[in-house]
Amino acid sequence: MKIAGLGLLPSSSFPSHETGNQRLPPHNHTTTLNTMNSATPGNLKPWLLPILSGVLIGTSYIPFPPWASLFCFIPLWIFWNQQTRLKNVFLGGMITSFVFTLIGFNWVTYLLHEFAHLDWPVAVIGMLVYGLIAHLFVPLAGVLWFWGRNKFQWSKRLSLWLMALITILCEAYSLTLFDWNFGYSWYGANIPVYHWAEVIGFSGLSAATLLCNLPLYMAWEQRKQNAGKIILATVVTGFILLNIGGLWLKNRLPQPDASFKTLMIQAYIENAEKLAAELGKGYGKEIFNRYITLTDNALKTHQDAKIDFAMWPETAFPALLGEQFKFDPYPVALAQFLHDRQLPLITGAYSVEEESRLITNSLFVLNKDGEIVPPHYSKSILLAFGEYIPGEQLFPEIRKWLPPTGHFARGHGPTDLLHWNGYKMGAQICYESLFPGFTRSLAELGAQFIVNVTNDSWYGAWQEPYQHMYMTLARGVEFRRPVLRVTNTGISTVSLASGEILERSPIHQTWAGLYEVPYLKNPPATFYQNWFWLVPGLLWGALVLLLGIGVVNRLGNNDTRSARN
Numbered sequence: 001m002k003i004a005g006l007g008l009l010p011s012s013s014f015p016s017h018e019t020g021n022q023r024l025p026p027h028n029h030t031t032t033l034n035t036m037n038s039a040t041p042g043n044l045k046p047w048l049l050p051i052l053s054g055v056l057i058g059t060s061y062i063p064f065p066p067w068a069s070l071f072c073f074i075p076l077w078i079f080w081n082q083q084t085r086l087k088n089v090f091l092g093g094m095i096t097s098f099v100f101t102l103i104g105f106n107w108v109t110y111l112l113h114e115f116a117h118l119d120w121p122v123a124v125i126g127m128l129v130y131g132l133i134a135h136l137f138v139p140l141a142g143v144l145w146f147w148g149r150n151k152f153q154w155s156k157r158l159s160l161w162l163m164a165l166i167t168i169l170c171e172a173y174s175l176t177l178f179d180w181n182f183g184y185s186w187y188g189a190n191i192p193v194y195h196w197a198e199v200i201g202f203s204g205l206s207a208a209t210l211l212c213n214l215p216l217y218m219a220w221e222q223r224k225q226n227a228g229k230i231i232l233a234t235v236v237t238g239f240i241l242l243n244i245g246g247l248w249l250k251n252r253l254p255q256p257d258a259s260f261k262t263l264m265i266q267a268y269i270e271n272a273e274k275l276a277a278e279l280g281k282g283y284g285k286e287i288f289n290r291y292i293t294l295t296d297n298a299l300k301t302h303q304d305a306k307i308d309f310a311m312w313p314e315t316a317f318p319a320l321l322g323e324q325f326k327f328d329p330y331p332v333a334l335a336q337f338l339h340d341r342q343l344p345l346i347t348g349a350y351s352v353e354e355e356s357r358l359i360t361n362s363l364f365v366l367n368k369d370g371e372i373v374p375p376h377y378s379k380s381i382l383l384a385f386g387e388y389i390p391g392e393q394l395f396p397e398i399r400k401w402l403p404p405t406g407h408f409a410r411g412h413g414p415t416d417l418l419h420w421n422g423y424k425m426g427a428q429i430c431y432e433s434l435f436p437g438f439t440r441s442l443a444e445l446g447a448q449f450i451v452n453v454t455n456d457s458w459y460g461a462w463q464e465p466y467q468h469m470y471m472t473l474a475r476g477v478e479f480r481r482p483v484l485r486v487t488n489t490g491i492s493t494v495s496l497a498s499g500e501i502l503e504r505s506p507i508h509q510t511w512a513g514l515y516e517v518p519y520l521k522n523p524p525a526t527f528y529q530n531w532f533w534l535v536p537g538l539l540w541g542a543l544v545l546l547l548g549i550g551v552v553n554r555l556g557n558n559d560t561r562s563a564r565n
Helices: 043-059 073-082 087-106 108-113 122-134 137-152 156-172 184-188 190-210 211-222 228-249 271-280 283-299 329-339 429-435 436-444 466-477 533-563
Strands: 258-266 308-311 319-320 343-354 360-367 372-378 417-419 423-429 447-453 484-488 493-496 511-519
Touching: 043 073, 043 087, 073 087, 073 137, 073 211, 087 137, 108 122, 137 343, 156 190, 156 211, 156 533, 184 190, 184 466, 184 511, 184 533, 190 228, 190 429, 190 466, 190 484, 211 228, 258 484, 258 493, 271 283, 283 319, 283 329, 283 511, 283 533, 343 447, 360 423, 360 436, 372 417, 417 436, 423 429, 423 436, 429 436, 429 447, 429 466, 429 493, 436 466, 447 466, 447 493, 466 484, 466 493, 493 511
Parallel strands: 258 308, 308 343, 319 343, 423 447, 447 484
Antiparallel strands: 258 511, 343 360, 360 372, 417 423, 484 493
């Protein structure tokens, strides 16, 4: 048998599925495997399989197209099925996760260099460490499956189903800094199947994508038989039909009944300047003047357009903002600027929570006279080790042991909307957009569209800006609302309820863009919004069902053996 023409395995490597319900002997589920396929230090060929899976996964995530998403786990699953030792299963999973993390998320190297101020060699070492710990859901899935298979002696077919399901559940509930999944790539590649996110969410698309690896695994095993060809044809046909269905979902969307025009400003403030301003060490005036100048120039360029409001990115305003600061120099200057131009503004800014006196990362609406329109929103999903230290409330001394780390007050979450001129706006700051439940709460409140402000300046121009953009705009597909996303360094853009993405800003350049955004005044709830927990419920229900089948089968076999004795 050959994998991708590499000749990694002989044809005898896999037991056939012709007797799919046969039970393998206890404690030796792989007795039919050729001994040459055992993963040992002296036999390195089998280890190429988890490496191959890592390459397939890593090169199928944004900004790459999802060319291998439907079969990327197959080499690893083949490897797992060959093993007789838990250690090898664990190491195989570690190799896969390490490889795809290095390929798909190597922007962490730039982050460590830029944000943590590490020298490049140290940042590379940090990236290698991150690669080992970032996606432990893969080895965890292998360990759980291998233990269960040997403990309960699952039949081969049941074992395969549980291997896929355990992998899906481990991925869905994995703890990771950047909450990505396998569904987003379909949107990144503009493949119509992504429209099913309004039914099952991108997390559901991710589960379906991983589940497709199972029939293709079976098709590979039976590729010399008609059954394998039938399975392959069924998967291909199903995928085509799902894409046709996706186009149908898009075309059935109700027509917008209103629109507005927004002016987005991307000032491209360097990290050193921004950090100095935040620490009160200068550059505040320069940053403020840059936003003012860019906004003024854009207003002159679009002087014939009626602009409903402008947008500045996360923490764009270089001073504290809020009612208690409205007589400070910068807020006064901003109010005067907006009043003179009769321009409403949505901007990110720091503020202070009155009760704790801690800084907040907030989003404000100012009307055309420069007055703050209550309520403002403060970020509630804070970034660990960037905006808070996990466990600090229990162990306050921990802050003394770490490098200088942000200490922000946490907002109240998606409990209210921003309001201006009849608009009902759902507010998100930075990576709050990655959590579907957060946006669902905004949709439940009646948000007509989502406003997201972000600062991606710490991540470079490769990978992360594209990943973060698509993952943010994905919320608009799930809940069929426009998403307005403005960033400091790019990519700033607007996506419509249909998923269509309008003009995208360049990365690491100053830019201004005017958008006319159609929307619904009273957008209906999507199926995903109403049945948010359906897919998790189905997955856990399937797990319980399959485990129950395994228990019943084992008890039945024990009774049969007892009767024979």
